Amino acid sequence: MSEQAAHDDPVPPPPPRRLWPWVVLMILVLLALGAGAVSAVLAHEVSAEGSRTVHIRYEVTGAAEDVTLTYSTWQGKELSTGRLTLRTLPWAGELDTKGFMSGGRFAVSLGKAGGDVACSVTVDDRTRRTARASGAFATATCNGF
Incomplete structure (x- = not known):
């Protein structure tokens, strides 16, 4: 090559x-x-x-003499619980808050005397949750508003 x-x-x-x-x-x-x-x-x-500011209204109606309310309250971005004992109905409570996130709780518990109750939670003028209960120690629960 x-x-x-x-x-x-x-x-x-x-x-x-x-x-x-x-x-x-x-x-x-x-x-x-x-x-x-x-x-x-x-x-x-x-x-x-x-x-955003949110307006929340809690309401309880019915006929009962021994009622305990347990409800969510918001302080800024923190969720806490309020408790109130009632001897007469109806009852309503309102609050304006910031930092509101879904998942609130509102429970209406009857005592040993029983009775009939209904609860409702309204957020910004729109009813979000309602519930009813009757009888001794019964509880109406409005959750997830």
């Missing part, structure tokens, strides 16, 4: 560039950007809900 023939051998082409790592990288970047955008929107909505 001559020297000329050795130089005429074709040079092998470079290996083809792999495209799939770039496609995977772009998909991961797009997913990360999408997750960041969703997180920002949710954070804004939670912040707006937490700063």
